[in-house]
Amino acid sequence: MTPSRTTQRVAIGTASAALLAATVLTGTPATAAAATPQSAPATATSGGAPSLRFVDIEGDGGITLKANVFTPAGSDGTRRHPVIVLPTSWSMPQVEYLAQARKLAEAGYVVVGYNSRGFWQSGGEIETAGPKDIADASKVIDWALAHTPADPHRVGMAGVSYGAGISLLASASDKRIKAVAALSGWGDLISSIYSGRTQHKQAAAMLGGTGALTGRPSAELRTILRDFLASDLSKEKDMIEWGKKRSPSTYLDKINANGAAIMLGNAWGDSLFPPNEYADFYEKLKGPKRLEFRPGDHATPEALGLFGLPNDTWTNTKRWFDHYLQGADNGIDRESPVLLKSRSTGAYEGYKSWRDVPSAHRKIELADSRRIHTNLDSGANGGLIFLSSMMDQFFRLPPMASIPLLPRPLAAVWQSERYETGQRVRGTTRLHTTLTSTAESGTAIAYLYDVGPLGLGKLVTHAPYTFHGKTPNQPFGVDLDLFSTAYDVPAGHRLAVVIDTVDPLYIEHNPSGARLTFSSPADDPSYVSVPVRD
Template sequence: DSIYSGRTQHFQAAALLSGAGYLTGRPSPELQQVMKDFLGSNLAKEDDMIAWGKKRSPDTYIDSINKNGAAILLGNAWGDTIFPPNQYADFYEKLTTPKRLEFRPGDHATAEATGLLGLPNDTWQDTHRWFDHYLKGDDNGVDRELPVRIKSRSTGAYESYPDWKSVGATKKKIALAGTTTIHTNVDSGADGGILELSNILDQFLRLPPTASVPLLPRRWAGVWQSEKYTSEQLVRGTAKLHTTLTPTKESGTLVAYLYDVGPLGLGKLVSNAPYTFHGKTPGAPFGVDLELFSTAYDVPAGHRLALVVDTVDPLYIEHNPTGAQLTFSSPKDDPSYVSIPLRRQ
């Protein structure tokens, strides 16, 4: 779920982790082989790579963790391009121990970085309070607070919830009507940004990756838009894409993007996620269900939400054969949509 979500190699994330290993340590022969197979798209070793990851995942040992009963605080950034937030929320929901979940704007380690310098930092402050209560026994009230605490990317305001499912309690669907065919192997201009840099700009300046939605070339990008919203839409949690896909080749990769589109057509990235398939029958439709990366973003009144799908993004390794095309359709008995999670107002 960290570097292989949607069965897609997260290229920049894996390359950074691997490079950091060589820079600061001595990677074992096992790690060297796994990263060679992973970055080299050696699908014959896919099961071995997944098993390697599961062995190192806390999720594999959830029963033992719950039995142990340790109080667990999870903190992460909405834009963490190495460890996306969805997996934290899923893990949090499985915990039966005393627990707390916090999400803030930023990328990997950037939300916590100032604490390393001894500067005031919310993550560090909450961690100290957590330790003070569960290790020292201080009655500081941290155990009586609502356990899910998130910070909006748009306003910087904190919100608290009793559990994760309450974060985006209201769901609103955007229909993905009609039939749309796109060609592969060309970056349409819709991208998830650059590892660390893009989400740092979003964290401090509220400048997420952007794209001019009207100018995206429809030959290489599928675009669907909502109506213009008459009131502010508070996107909270995990947007989900459901569609029917017909490929012309047995393998392929798509990347879905959710944009906040202003009156002039400038789209600000709300979320994205990749999806890769292998072994499909060319010309035969199949269903696709894809969770976009969880987030907290406020869409202003007068704006729209747009779902954009293309096939190339520098963040990910794609598997689109030369000349491949992808067709998205919406059958009457199984309509396509993107489900938007909204805060109940």
């Protein structure tokens, strides 16, 4: 008899938990003997290592959440320790944070990592950071306070991706949470995967596919994904309302009232949650806060740290908790709260706020009209989910295009003059133009390229834009924020603005045979405003 997919998930998750547990606790590769949870050490070693145990925690509605608990070495129950709760990322097993959890436990924290509901061996269905997920987080805190030497006055939450979103949402509803580190998360879910009113096709397909493979999507989630990928505009209002309930930005007043110290971290090229809306969310926080952006794609800036390797993101996460949960005078509260790492140089830069990142703006005039055909890819695109931004992160090879060879019937192209000095692009590039379409709906994707002497363009940033319900052949204004970034344009290069209508990352809405015209009226000239740091 062939095992069911659920049985296979449980078997894989159980073996993975034991293997990684043995590796983390002993510091050596796990052997075949560590094939069941019972073989993983459950108490501190003779060298004084923290103890680890695997437990079941009752979640909201009585479901079982599979969890693991690290307790500091030598804890006898008379001393209370700060506690950090770690919900897993989307599709990740409960062992995701073991390496970092052990490091935190070595520093005196009780650490509880748990598998979010609906995934792997945890019960329930995938609620996508819905009310049941937030109730689960509070249930885990309840359990930690009742079953570990955790201090109820020093509670923190952290997570990557899905775990980041749950942690932020929980900080709005549970006043016990005093500090949060939300890595590669979101502030506004719909603004992330539906920016510019355009479906992020590859992102949604990845989430749906991995969710079905490793968990049990709820009927509501299956419906939302189906309507989203089918471009069913009649369900757009329902989708936006669904996303609003799952967006920390919806609960900003509660988050600010509760006053948790919140650290946000993200990647410039995040394919799921672009940096813009995280930066906007950060600016609206009123309590202690920190924002860090690094090169990479979704969750890649902190990924190596999950294996216990040196990692700046996790180092600062620990410093954040050390200060706000342990009272350590480590200086993190006195540092510039906005920390950016350049995609081009790898150097860090500190700023006192997100608004202060650019010190000037360079305008590229979009003079003269450009008319393009739709439905065919010009060759300018944002690349592939994960792969392209990881190539940029590790090899500084972003998506490229030969600007002189882009077919002008398919791509509108404007270029700046050559810059005599280098341009440090920092922040959010903005496009303003006048658009006329032969159809009532359509999609355009705007790109900004760094163009070298031979015409080869390296992608600096981009963003999609979709419109519906417009009067054909009637011009209308367009304002579009491209995804924020930190990129250095060398002296002697120029910037190119390219607009076309097809990109493999997105669903496009251009009817067959439609044409788009970009014009620059005398009383409302078109331009791209590029933020720079002098």
